[in-house]
Amino acid sequence: MENDGVENDYGTRPDGVLKTHDAGSFTFETGGYLPAVTLAYETWGELNEAGDNAVLVAHALTGDTHVASSAADPSAGWWEGLLGPGRPIDTEKWFVIAPAMVGGCYGSTGASSLDPEGVPWGARFPFVTVRDAVHLEKRLLDALGVTTLHTVIGGSMGGARALEWAVSYPEFVRGFAVFACGAASTAEQIAFGQAQVLAIRNDPHFNGGDYYAGKSPQTGLGIARRIAHVTYRTEAELQLRFGRAAQGEEDPFGGAQLAQPRPRTGRYQVESYLDHQAAKLSQRFDPNAYITLAEALISHDVGRGRGGVEAALGRVTATPFLAAVDTDRLYFPEQSQQIADLIPGEHVVHTITSHIGHDGFLTSAEQLGDPMRATLGL
Ligand SMILES: CC(=O)SCCNC(=O)CCNC(=O)[C@H](O)C(C)(C)COP(=O)(O)OP(=O)(O)OC[C@H]1O[C@@H](n2cnc3c(N)ncnc32)[C@H](O)[C@@H]1OP(=O)(O)O
Numbered sequence: 001m002e003n004d005g006v007e008n009d010y011g012t013r014p015d016g017v018l019k020t021h022d023a024g025s026f027t028f029e030t031g032g033y034l035p036a037v038t039l040a041y042e043t044w045g046e047l048n049e050a051g052d053n054a055v056l057v058a059h060a061l062t063g064d065t066h067v068a069s070s071a072a073d074p075s076a077g078w079w080e081g082l083l084g085p086g087r088p089i090d091t092e093k094w095f096v097i098a099p100a101m102v103g104g105c106y107g108s109t110g111a112s113s114l115d116p117e118g119v120p121w122g123a124r125f126p127f128v129t130v131r132d133a134v135h136l137e138k139r140l141l142d143a144l145g146v147t148t149l150h151t152v153i154g155g156s157m158g159g160a161r162a163l164e165w166a167v168s169y170p171e172f173v174r175g176f177a178v179f180a181c182g183a184a185s186t187a188e189q190i191a192f193g194q195a196q197v198l199a200i201r202n203d204p205h206f207n208g209g210d211y212y213a214g215k216s217p218q219t220g221l222g223i224a225r226r227i228a229h230v231t232y233r234t235e236a237e238l239q240l241r242f243g244r245a246a247q248g249e250e251d252p253f254g255g256a257q258l259a260q261p262r263p264r265t266g267r268y269q270v271e272s273y274l275d276h277q278a279a280k281l282s283q284r285f286d287p288n289a290y291i292t293l294a295e296a297l298i299s300h301d302v303g304r305g306r307g308g309v310e311a312a313l314g315r316v317t318a319t320p321f322l323a324a325v326d327t328d329r330l331y332f333p334e335q336s337q338q339i340a341d342l343i344p345g346e347h348v349v350h351t352i353t354s355h356i357g358h359d360g361f362l363t364s365a366e367q368l369g370d371p372m373r374a375t376l377g378l
């Protein structure tokens with residue numbers, strides 16, 4: 001694929017790491033239909049005979065199945081500190097499954113997948129909700145022989161999936177952990193999401209989503225990532241880390257001094273940092289997948305069609321473990337508190353202490369390994 005000189009390697013994993021499940025045809029919540037859905041996943045540990053030692057780990061917006069290292073792929077995963085032999089989710093004891101969410105680009109069916117005629121779905125890929133993803137993951141667990149889901153755990157969009165699991169399948173789920181996520185996407189979360197989606201849709205190469213034969217809208221994806229990344233960090237971190245410093249020998253003020261044509265070419269360090277985050281995501285992510293998953297996250301509302309959030313959370317029977325990052329300015333701790341207040345029983349919100357904000361659920365989640373283990377009986 002031509003892509004403005006950016007090499008895409010999304011979905012590329014060492015041989016034998018990703019397993020796949022043919023989940024069959026699926027009608028999505030808003031009416032879209034796919035004749036065949038494949039779910040890709042990684043596993044750690046062994047399922048016991050009773051099928052009741054399963055733990056499902058749900059990734060965040062741009063995450064993948066590689067939660068932690070394994071014999072098949074020794075590279076570190078995005079929750080390396082939480083999963084593995086002797087770690088809070090002990091893979092000597094638990095059978096851990098990490099599916100790639102439908103609509104993404106890490107092995108499960110998404111917009112870049114081919115239709116029965118061999119053409120990428122592109123613009124025709126259905127609108128996906130968090131609830132759709134959970135129903136498809138249930139098919140996967142049924143096929144694997146899981147009889148009871150001991151724990152489902154995730155942060156951010158993964159937390160949305162974990163909560164949706166607990167509400168959708170109260171008979172099946174024993175415990176769940178939601179890090180840095182509320183019961184429904186808030187107006188501000190929708191607003192940030194919209195700006196990201198529009199950045200991609202307005203890239204000149206987007207072509208309504210059918211760009212796979214030509215240039216890819218990576219510029220729009222990069223802008224989306226820049227917007228998102230700022231929301232994942234804090235003002236204090238950015239100020240402390242970068243302040244007004246220039247990037248290397250660059251002169252971010254040069255254009256004004258020398259009256260050189262705009263745009264200025266010299267960058268502040270923080271601009272260079274965001275350029276780097278944008279380039280990294282562009283190398284590993286499909287723009288259509290970003291739109292699909294961002295819109296799925298916008299759709300997140302456990303109360304939809306269930307009489308509202310209070311009624312939906314009132315039917316939860318699984319044990320919750322709730323956590324928030326103290327400096328999160330995207331998923332505020334009070335949104336986790338709302339879940340704690342509405343689930344029957346007494347529940348606390350555990351705190352991840354981090355100066356970086358929302359991304360703290362990725363970088364510092366192991367802070368909560370012990371209380372999570374105790375609460376959920378892991
Ligand atoms: C398949 C996959 O590869 S990943 C899929 C799974 N990943 C996920 O689920 C989460 C996605 N990842 C993330 O969100 C983030 O990478 C996090 C939260 C994990 C990283 O957070 P942190 O460790 O705090 O990293 P931070 O935001 O400081 O970024 C560090 C990077 O910025 C770069 N950087 C720092 N300052 C500058 C600067 N002035 N100019 C340019 N780059 C800079 C660093 O060199 C480093 O680069 P690298 O990541 O290529 O090594």
Ligand SMILES: N[C@@H](CCO)C(=O)O
Nearest residue numbers: 060061062063156157
């Ligand atoms: N940095 C994370 C945060 C999303 O919640 C990601 O890219 O998935």
